[in-house]
Amino acid sequence: MSRFESIALIGTGRVANQLGHALLEQGETISGVYGRNSKEAEKLADKLDSRVIENLSEVIQADLILLTVSDDSITDVSRLLNSKNRGLVAHTSGAVPLSAIEGVKRKAVFYPLQSFSLDKQVIWENVPFCLEAENDADLNGLGDLAELLSQRIHVLSSEQRKSLHLAAVFANNFANLMFELSEDLLAKAEIDRSILHPLILETANKVLMQSAAVSQTGPAARGDKKTIEAHRALLGEGNSYREIYDRLTNEIYNRTHEQKL
């Protein structure tokens, strides 16, 4: 059990659902759930052995108040909280600074870095937790709580977390776009997309072993202009695939070339 005898959840979305269940399983007490949609709040409160918080302005009986609301709502929701709340108020967002929480006694960030689905079970022990607080006592409290779920605890400033969030867009959304473009090319050639799955897994597994710069292979890294020209001819001109191919091939070529100088 953590130092927080009771935890309140503000929000009923994916993070509230997944985090609420995981904390309950670890013996934590979810003392209240608030949602704009009262039906959703009741449903989640039921599941979490908790009660519904009817109004954000009531005094919330909790040592920790987790704001699992959308990034844009964090400031507004924090302003609506009763100033008599005794609990530490922490948001769970990667992109939003600590200072976005306003009008509360103590604020913090409790950010689990993962893309959450409503249906898919989260493997919590693999989820990095990024923590920020205004004092060591609160930081340690959040650290204890995060350690119930994961061994990957990071203390990051708001500035660092902002960079991390941007880096995650490259590593997750943009890498996924590359997989999407490759699936399109396979579909056009009437090849089942599963053919690339082993290579995709290998690509991901390799960066766990060594830096991506070291792992890079392929025609651009080799400077194999003949293959690059064949690829460009196959893609044709004036389409997204070709534009992205040219831009990224250039980038890899320049990087590999610079390294060799």
Added chain:
Amino acid sequence: MSRFESIALIGTGRVANQLGHALLEQGETISGVYGRNSKEAEKLADKLDSRVIENLSEVIQADLILLTVSDDSITDVSRLLNSKNRGLVAHTSGAVPLSAIEGVKRKAVFYPLQSFSLDKQVIWENVPFCLEAENDADLNGLGDLAELLSQRIHVLSSEQRKSLHLAAVFANNFANLMFELSEDLLAKAEIDRSILHPLILETANKVLMQSAAVSQTGPAARGDKKTIEAHRALLGEGNSYREIYDRLTNEIYNRTHEQKL
């Protein structure tokens, strides 16, 4: 054992090494090894319980002659082979058509789709084999051989294999570049790159379950312009990170928007 009573390897690089060992382990006979560098050829022949082929123009005693040479050399090397060779001549390249093999009786393609390292052990059962031949007998023979190593056997035309090779550049080299850019951003913010490893694995695992288009998340897919503007401001102007961020954000935004129409 396959239908090929003996197999010769032309080339002493990564594919020759890895494939040679794997086939030997499955009880196949490697009857000869040729390399431009005779020391390398001797070394590999020793390891594979084989003998060195001194000259490409000698008659090679093998039912299958695997050309594991660089893409650019396939045509030249095939022309140097003795026309009295009885064996099926197959290259192992993804980017090169069947027709690049010249001056031999029977030609084929035996392409294992994976990025090979000299040091890292290949998990063969996960490697898709892409086969092409001029007749069913040769195709079946290569299919039996590939099945010794893997259950992922695909029969692809030269045109399809060319598209596959291009798709693999997106899924492997370009996705890896995204990981590289994210590592740079983390390094700049003094955050250990391992923090993104769970997310990278999750990203790869997700596309095994469902198409990448369905998996897409993040600010561009959500149309979250505020976060996108914050990212752009953080990246600054006139650098590769920003240019690639803008291009790929646009692409995801357009794709998600089109889907919703």
